[in-house]
Amino acid sequence: MLSFNIDAVDDKYKDPIEVLGLRYGFNLSPNGTKIKAVQGSEPILDIEGKDEITITYQTDNDLFRAIGLIVMSLKEGKESIDYREEKQFTFNGVMVDCSRNGVMNVNYAKELIETLSIMGHNTMLLYMEDVYEIDSEPYFGYMRGRYSHEELREIDDYAHKFGIEVIPCIQTLAHLEEFLRWDIIKDKYRDIDNILCVNTDETRELIDNMFKSLSSCFRSKRIHVGMDEAYNLGRGKYADKFGLRDKTDIMQEHLEDILLIAKKYDLRPIIWDDMFFSGYSKIEEGQLAVPEGIDLMYWDYYNNTKEHYIDKIDQRRGLEREVMFAGGAWRWIGYAPHHSKTEVTTNAALSACKEKGVKEVIATAWGDDGNEAPLSALLFGATLFAEHGYNEEVDNEGFRRRLEFYTGIKYEDYMKQEKFDILPDMTKKANTTNLSKYMFYEDPLTSLCTKHIGQVEMDLTSYYDELEKDFAEIARKYEEGTNNYIVFNMFKSFARVLKYKWNMGLNILRAYDNNDKEALKGIIEFQINPAIEAMEEFRQWRFKEWRYCNKSFGFEVLDRRIAGNMQRLKTASLIIEEYINGEINKIEELEEERLDATYYREDGMGDIVHFNQAQKIMTASKMAWF
Numbered sequence: 001m002l003s004f005n006i007d008a009v010d011d012k013y014k015d016p017i018e019v020l021g022l023r024y025g026f027n028l029s030p031n032g033t034k035i036k037a038v039q040g041s042e043p044i045l046d047i048e049g050k051d052e053i054t055i056t057y058q059t060d061n062d063l064f065r066a067i068g069l070i071v072m073s074l075k076e077g078k079e080s081i082d083y084r085e086e087k088q089f090t091f092n093g094v095m096v097d098c099s100r101n102g103v104m105n106v107n108y109a110k111e112l113i114e115t116l117s118i119m120g121h122n123t124m125l126l127y128m129e130d131v132y133e134i135d136s137e138p139y140f141g142y143m144r145g146r147y148s149h150e151e152l153r154e155i156d157d158y159a160h161k162f163g164i165e166v167i168p169c170i171q172t173l174a175h176l177e178e179f180l181r182w183d184i185i186k187d188k189y190r191d192i193d194n195i196l197c198v199n200t201d202e203t204r205e206l207i208d209n210m211f212k213s214l215s216s217c218f219r220s221k222r223i224h225v226g227m228d229e230a231y232n233l234g235r236g237k238y239a240d241k242f243g244l245r246d247k248t249d250i251m252q253e254h255l256e257d258i259l260l261i262a263k264k265y266d267l268r269p270i271i272w273d274d275m276f277f278s279g280y281s282k283i284e285e286g287q288l289a290v291p292e293g294i295d296l297m298y299w300d301y302y303n304n305t306k307e308h309y310i311d312k313i314d315q316r317r318g319l320e321r322e323v324m325f326a327g328g329a330w331r332w333i334g335y336a337p338h339h340s341k342t343e344v345t346t347n348a349a350l351s352a353c354k355e356k357g358v359k360e361v362i363a364t365a366w367g368d369d370g371n372e373a374p375l376s377a378l379l380f381g382a383t384l385f386a387e388h389g390y391n392e393e394v395d396n397e398g399f400r401r402r403l404e405f406y407t408g409i410k411y412e413d414y415m416k417q418e419k420f421d422i423l424p425d426m427t428k429k430a431n432t433t434n435l436s437k438y439m440f441y442e443d444p445l446t447s448l449c450t451k452h453i454g455q456v457e458m459d460l461t462s463y464y465d466e467l468e469k470d471f472a473e474i475a476r477k478y479e480e481g482t483n484n485y486i487v488f489n490m491f492k493s494f495a496r497v498l499k500y501k502w503n504m505g506l507n508i509l510r511a512y513d514n515n516d517k518e519a520l521k522g523i524i525e526f527q528i529n530p531a532i533e534a535m536e537e538f539r540q541w542r543f544k545e546w547r548y549c550n551k552s553f554g555f556e557v558l559d560r561r562i563a564g565n566m567q568r569l570k571t572a573s574l575i576i577e578e579y580i581n582g583e584i585n586k587i588e589e590l591e592e593e594r595l596d597a598t599y600y601r602e603d604g605m606g607d608i609v610h611f612n613q614a615q616k617i618m619t620a621s622k623m624a625w626f
Contacts, residue, residue, distance in 0.1 A: 001025060002074055003032030010037065013060075016161045017067055020118055023111075024071050024405075035070070037063055043087035045120075045390065050080035060163025062087065065120030065390065072405040085390040089353075091360035092389040093123030094382045095169055095326065099178075101554030102371035103131050103145035108549040109155045111483075115379065117162035119386035119406055124159060125169040125224060125362060126152075130179040132168070134213045137206070139182050145553030152217035160219060167270075168214045169224035172207050172258055173198070173233070192236025198254040199242065208261050215265040224297070225258055227251075228272035251275055252289065259291050270295045270324065273316065296321050299364065301328025304344045304430055309352035317356075324360040325353050329381025332368040333612045334437030335494055335542075336420040337377035344430035346381060350388040361385065369612055370557050372437075374487045375549040379407045380414050408484055413474050417491060419467055420498065423458055432610045436494075438597070439502040441565065441617040444528065444572035445589035447505025448597045448617060455607040460502045468495035483548050490541035497538050500531035508576070512590040517580045528573045535566045561614055 006017060006028060014028070021027050034052040046056040047066050055066040073081050094116060098104050104112070104126075116124060131146040140146070147155075152168075159166045177194035180186045189206060191197035196206070214223060234242075234250045255271075262269045273296040290296065298316055300309065316323045327349045330338040346363070353361055363385045365378035383403045387394045400411040420436035435456070438449040471492035478485035504527050511519035539562040546555045578584045598611050615623055 001027055002071060003027050003029040004070075005030055005032045005034045006037075008034065008036040009063075010039075013037070013063060016064070016114075016117070020064070020067060020114060023114055024068065024118065025075070026071055033074075035067075037066075043090075045083075045085040045087065047081050047083040053081055058087065059122065061117065061120050061122040064117040064163060065386075068118035068120075068402075068405070072402065075405075076401075086392070087390055088392065089359050089361050089389045091123050091324075091362075092385055093121040093125070093164070093362050094329070094378060094385070095125035095127055095362050095364045096375070096378070097127045097332075097365055097367040097371070098131050098147075099127055099129040099175075100332075100367035100369070100371045101144075101557050102367055102375065102546065102550040103147065103553060104375065104549060105551050106151050106154055108375070110158050113155075113159045113162050113164055115406060116382060117164060119383060119402075120390055121382065121386055122163055123165050123167065123362060125167045126155075127169040127364075127366075129171045129175050132170075132213060132217075134209050136209050139185050140179055142182075143553065144178060145551035149213070149217055152214075156218050156220075165220050165222075166218055167220045167222050167224060168218055169226070170210060170214070171226035172196070172210065173225075173227045173254065174230035175226060175228070190236070191234065191238045192232050195230050195233055195236070197237045197241070198233075198250060198257070199238070204257055204261070207258065208264070211261050211265045211267060215267060221267055222270060222295075223262065223267045224270040225262075226272060227255075227258075228274040230275075255291055255294065259293055263293070268293060268295065270297050272296075272326075273298050276319065277315070290319055290321060295324055297324040297326050299326040300349065301326075301330070301341075301345050301364065302432075304348055306348045306352045306355075309349045310356060313352060313356045313358060322360070323356075323358050324362075325349065325358050326362050326364050327381075327385070329363045329365045329378040330432075331373040331375075331377040332366040333432055333434040333610065334421070335372045335440070336417055336434070336436050336491075337373050337380070338418050338421065338430075338432065338434075339377075339380045339414050340418060340422065340430045341432060342381045343384060346384050346388070347394065350385070354388070354392060361389075369614055370561070371550070371554065372558065372614075374483075374490065374545050376407075376483055376487060377417070379409075383407065408478070413488075416467070416470055416474070420464075420491075420494065423456070423460075423463070425458060426608075433608050434610055434612060435608055436498060437614070438611050438617045439498055440494075441561070441614050442501075442505050443568055443618055444504050444508055445568075445575065445587065446619060447509060447594070448620060449611065450506045450509055450594050451596055452607055452609050452611075453503060453506050456503075461499055464495045464499040464502065468492055468499060471495055483545070486541065486545045486548060490538070490545050493534060493538040493541050496534040497531060500527045500534060504528070504531065508572075509590055509594070512579075512587060520576050520580055524573050524576060528569050532566050532569050535562055535569075538562065539566075561618075564618070 004026060006014060018028055037055045040056050040058055043058050045062045045066055047069060048054055053070060057063045057066060069083060070081060096104055131141045131144050133146055133148050134140045156166045174195045180190045180194060188202055189196055196203050233247045234245055258269055271294060313323055327346050330341045363381040383406055387399045404410050421433050442449050471488050475485055475488035475492060507523055543555060575587055579587050598609050611617060
C-alpha cells in the first residue's frame with residue numbers, strides 16, 4: 001500500500017486526506033513519501049517531485065484533486081510526477097435530484113462527497129422540492145423521506161471538510177405537486193397545477209419559512225430557487241383573487257418578493273433562466289427585467305454541437321448577467337443510463353463555456369419518473385465535468401484512466417450500461433431512445449408499444465442473453481456488498497428480464513392473430529414463466545441498490561411497478577390458458593388494433609422512440625383519480 005507523510009500539509013486537510021486513503025488505497029505514515037503543499041494565488045495546480053512531491057494549489061478542491069492524481073500516477077508505476085493543470089471554472093460540481101422519490105441517504109452523501117472532492121469538484125447541489133424539514137409545515141415532505149435539520153447540517157459539515165459547498169436547490173413557484181397534493185395544503189397555497197398562488201401573505205410566509213429553515217442548515221450564501229416551467233401561472237386561484245393578469249407581470253412581482261426574502265437571510269438566489277427565454281417571456285421587448293442580486297442558470301443537456309451552446313450563451317449575455325450553466329449526467333430515462341449522451345453533450349457544452357468565458361457549471365443528475373437508474377451512474381458525468389474543469393482540452397485516454405480510478409469502473413463497462421437501449425445497428429449513438437423501459441413495462445395483453453418494438457430487426461433474445469453474461473462477469477470483479485457489485489448484478493438481472501420480455505407482447509399478438517395456440521403455449525413456458533422469476537430477482541437487486549444510496553421512502557413506487565408487472569404476467573398466463581383450453585373464445589385485449597404510443601422525436605431513432613412514462617406504458621386506463 002502507498003504511504004504518504006503529509007506533515008508539510010496544512011492540518012485542516014489531514015483528516016479528510018486520511019479518509020480518502022481508506023477509499024483509494026493509501027495510508028499516512030512518517031516514513032511515507034513526503035508531500036509538501038504550497039498555496040498560491042493563481043488558478044494553477046502544479047505537482048512535481050519524486051522522493052518528495054510538491055503540490056502548488058489555489059483552493060481546497062485543487063489540493064484534494066492533486067492527492068488523487070498522485071495516488072493514481074504512483075499506482076500506474078510512475079516513479080516521478082511532473083503535472084500541471086489550469087483551472088477553467090470557479091464553480092463546478094453535481095446537482096443530485098432528491099425529489100423524484102429517491103432521497104439520497106447521509107451515508108451515501110458522504111461517500112459521494114469524498115469522490116467529488118478527489119475529482120476536484122467544489123460544489124454539490126441538493127435538489128429538494130419538498131424533502132426538507134420546515135417546522136411550521138408538517139405536510140412538507142410528509143412520508144417522502146424529507147431531510148431533518150440535523151441531517152442537512154451533517155451533510156454540510158462533512159462537505160465543508162472536503163472543500164465542497166453544498167447549495168440547496170428548491171422550488172419557490174412550481175414543481176410542488178407532492179406538497180400541494182394534500183387538500184388541507186392546496187386550499188391554502190395552490191394557484192393551479194403544481195404552482196403556488198403568489199402575491200399572498202400565506203405564500204410569502206411559506207417561502208420565508210423555506211429560507212429560514214435552509215439558512216439554518218447550510219453555510220452557503222447561495223440558494224437555487226427554481227422558478228421554472230410555471231406555464232399556467234396566474235390562471236387558477238390567482239385569477240379568481242386578482243383577475244387575469246399578464247404572466248410576465250406576475251413573475252416580475254414574485255421575483256421581487258423572493259429577492260426581499262433572500263436578503264432578509266443574507267442569501268443570493270439562483271434561478272433557472274427559462275422564464276426569460278420560454279414562450280411566455282417578453283424579454284425581447286424588455287418587459288421582464290432581471291432584478292439585481294439574482295443569478296441566472298442556463299440549463300441544456302440535449303444538444304450535441306458546440307455551436308448550439310455558443311449561440312445560446314451569446315443570447316443570454318444580452319441580459320448583462322454572467323451565465324451559469326447546467327448540463328446533464330444522463331440517468332433519468334429508465335433503468336439504464338445513457339453515458340454517450342452525457343459525453344457528447346458535455347464535451348460540446350463545456351467547450352463552448354470555456355470559449356465564452358463561463359466560469360460556473362454543474363452536472364444535473366435528474367431522476368425523472370421515479371429514480372429508476374442507479375444514483376451512482378452520475379459519477380460518469382461528474383468525472384467528465386471534473387476533467388473539463390482542469391483542462392482546456394480533455395484527453396480521452398486521460399479521462400478514461402481517471403474515470404476508472406475515481407469510480408472503480410472501466411469506461412467500457414460504463415458504456416455497456418446503455419446497450420440496453422443503444423443497439424449495435426443504430427447509426428446515431430448519442431440519442432435518447434429508451435426502448436428497454438417500455439419493453440420492461442409493456443403489458444403482455446394491452447401492449448401499447450408493439451408498433452415501436454416491431455421496428456427492431458435484431459434478435460434481442462440472444463443480444464440480452466450476452467449482456468446478462470457480460471454483466472455477471474463484471475459483477476464478479478467487485479467485492480460483495482459494494483455498490484459496484486450491487487449495480488452490475490442489478491444490470492445482469494435487468495438483462496435477464498429483457499431477454500424474456502422484450503418481444504413478449506408482440507409475440508402474443510402475432511400468435512393470437514394466427515390462432516396459433518401451440519405458439520401461445522410456448523410463450524407461457526419459455527417467456528412468461530421465466531420472466532416472472534427474473535423480475536423478482538431484479539426487484540431484489542434494485543432494492544439493494546436503492547437502500548445503499550437512498551432512504552427507504554420512495555421505493556414503494558418501484559416495488560409496485562415491478563410487482564404489478566409480475567402479477568400481470570401471471571394474469572396474462574391465466575387468460576391465455578383459458579383461450580387455449582377453449583374456456584373463452586377470444587381475448588378482448590388482443591382484438592384491438594395497435595396504434596403508435598407516441599410520436600417521433602428528433603433525438604430518438606425514428607420509430608424506436610423515447611417514451612419515459614411508466615404509467616402510460618403500462619396501461620391506457622386510469623391508475624389513480626386526480
